[in-house]
Amino acid sequence: MADAQQLAQQILDSVGGSANIADVENCMTRLRVEVVSTEDVALDDLKATDGVMAAIAAGSNLQIVLGPGLVDRVANDLSTLRAQPSDPAPSVTPEELAARGAAMKSAARSRTDGRTMRAVRKISAIFIPLIPALIACGLIAGINGILTNLGWLPGLTPFLAVLSSGFLSLLAVFVAMNAAKEFGGTPILGGAVGGIVVAAGVANVSVFGEQLAPGQGGVLGAMAGGILAAYVERGMRRVTPDVIALIVVPTVTVLVAGAVTLGVLMTVAGVVASAIGVAATWLLANGGAFAGFVLGGFFLPLVMTGMHQALTPIHTTLIDQTGWTVLLPVLAMGGAGQIGAAIALWLRFRRNEALSRTIRGALPAGFLGVGEPLIYGVTLPLGRPFITACIGGAFGGGVVGLFDQLGHTVGAIAIGASDLSLLPLLNGSSGFGWALLGYGSGLIVAYVVGFVATVLFGVSASVRADLEAQSSAPAGDPVAPDAPIDVDDARVGTAASAAR
Known part of the structure; x- marks a missing residue:
């Protein structure tokens, strides 16, 4: 069992010390650290720390995967270490004071933003x-x-x-x-x-x-x-x-x-x-394909920011009211579009070992509804594939919404599953068969459109040149700094994904 206090100290050192931490919180498996300056973070050292399963940087937000149980102990010890008094600060120049003030302003803004996310996660944690x-x-x-x-x-x-x-x-x-x-x-x-x-x-x-x-x-x-x-x-x-x-x-x-x-x-x-039940039912019954298109297309950005957690009580309310949630099958199309995009990248750049290894590690989880490894490891770092994945999700959501509009409601009788893992949990106004047909049709369309859109528009000329150059580089050459994050050793299970 990893020593939580020692691990907390190593994480503190790797992220630049207490002065560089604006906010810390944790979920079931991950430690979320908001830093003041990303330049002071030793991400490679953090990834190499014994006990850290994965470390992902998304701007000033660090996602450090530690696993259940350990993450709670490390979060408590990290809070204790941050509270310890530091040595008196040496005298500083006016320029340094101005820079410190700017950093404090940035940290305060981060904390303000964090309050909204903490409220969302707190509500979500009730249902997780x-x-x-x-x-x-x-x-x-x-x-x-x-x-x-x-x-x-x-x-x-x-x-x-x-x-x-x-x-x-x-x-x-x-x-x-x-x-x-x-x-x-x-x-x-x-x-x-x-x-x-x-x-x-x-x-x-x-x-x-x-x-x-x-x-x-x-x-x-x-x-x-x-x-x-x-x-x-x-x-x-x-x-x-x-x-x-x-x-x-x-x-x-x-x-x-x-x-x-x-x-x-x-x-x-x-x-x-x-009102929630009436609104959700009306939206898909009347908006149909258009409503599904919008919902399916915008779900990945919600996952990226963590705001998708706010939908958990809505799903639960719909299940409690009608026996299923009509929103989850539509929103799940976002992950399906991303799978299509990832497969296209895999086939196009299969000689790039770093990218191929990342996709191989993230795809199985993606098929089971765990989308974060593909988001942070493949599509988002490359830019355009994230957009083409959203396009695939939009078309898949449009198909599911069309079934709803035609009177064959596609619903999920439980939450926490997505993509292929949602298949056994389908139901709707016309029974399991129609729900399976609607959801399965949406999945296929999302896969295909995400794949085709990525092949046609998913990679810019400069990124393609970089990836191809890495493909021809001799073994052992360093990967370019803007290469996708390697999540081959950062697989997270379905239950952990639900906690996010």
């Missing part, structure tokens, strides 16, 4: 631990649906129905538990508030003359209730004497947060959730 169970229950539900439609094994289908629906029936409870935990509260108290949302007795409650229904507000109401419970609990712990805290804090937390959830949040969240 639920993804394995959503996938498992979704697969079981899919198998059960196929058996039911075929009339096979009638004695087994009720058994599978219970296995697939048990978790989903209590999804609001798990969401509220994770929400409370993410915002500094006790998970079980959040779960107690979330349980109110799905309690059968809700049917006996009227708010402002309107009778509530069990499950009203769904995961959005439960999430809001769990977050509120965390804030109430934290506030009560600050003012409650220790001798009575065990009784007073949980009681007041459930009473206050539960009452607000029952009296306000369920109603408000119900309106919001209904």
Whole structure:
């Protein structure tokens, strides 16, 4: 097991010390470090550090893959090291002071931008631990649906129905538990508030003359209730004497947060959730191919910036409402377009060992829905292929959107999967067969258009000359600085990709 404190010190040294770090945060597998100056970062040393699985630089943002468990310990130790006082700074010239002020201004801007991303990731982190169970229950539900439609094994289908629906029936409870935990509260108290949302007795409650229904507000109401419970609990712990805290804090937390959830949040969240469902269904039913074209074409930039994580609660809300999300199959076309682009580059520059090795390492993950290695290792560093990949995704999304417009809704009954791994999780208004046809047609179109667009327009003359020059260079020659990042040793599993 790697020494977390030693690894944290090595990372600190490689990124230029505490003064060069604007912000640090982590997800399930990666340490995200926002640096003030990229010139002070020793990226090669960072990649060579024992315990670092991969290090990817995207501007001033460093993505350091450490793996689950270790990343939490390293993040804590790195925060401790950053907090240690440094030696008194020597006198500096006015020019150096001006440069330092400019760096501080840049760091402040980075921190401001980071607050938005931290909020997005915090909300996304509520749902990430639920993804394995959503996938498992979704697969079981899919198998059960196929058996039911075929009339096979009638004695087994009720058994599978219970296995697939048990978790989903209590999804609001798990969401509220994770929400409370993410915002500094006790998970079980959040779960107690979330349980109110799905309690059968809700049917006996009227708010402002309107009778509530069990499950009203769904995961959005439960999430809001769990977050509120965390804030109430934290506030009560600050003012409650220790001798009575065990009784007073949980009681007041459930009473206050539960009452607000029952009296306000369920109603408000119900309106919001209904609006999301209506908007998503209307968009693809009426916008059809055009809406799918836009959504599929712009998804890769969202993944690149991490903003795709904001869609997680929307997907979950749609699944909770209708049984599937119509957005995920359309958005998944972005990754399919990128696969087509990568294959085109592989065939065109197969003599370039660095690029070929990168693509060989990233393609299998791409087919399973893990798009980051291809984004940061191939298409984005080369520039144009990222655009042609988006074009492929747009055309694939247009095909899926066309099926929706024709009345054969293509949906996914679980999140956390994409590309080929999404096939068993398909369903829709016309059943699995039509959903498979729509999604499969979109995949093929995205692959082909991404491939053709990259062959025709994907590489500029200067980049082509550089790649061909590297192809003819003797073995052992250094790769050009602007060559694609080698991610052959930076493969990240599907579960880790979901955390992103």
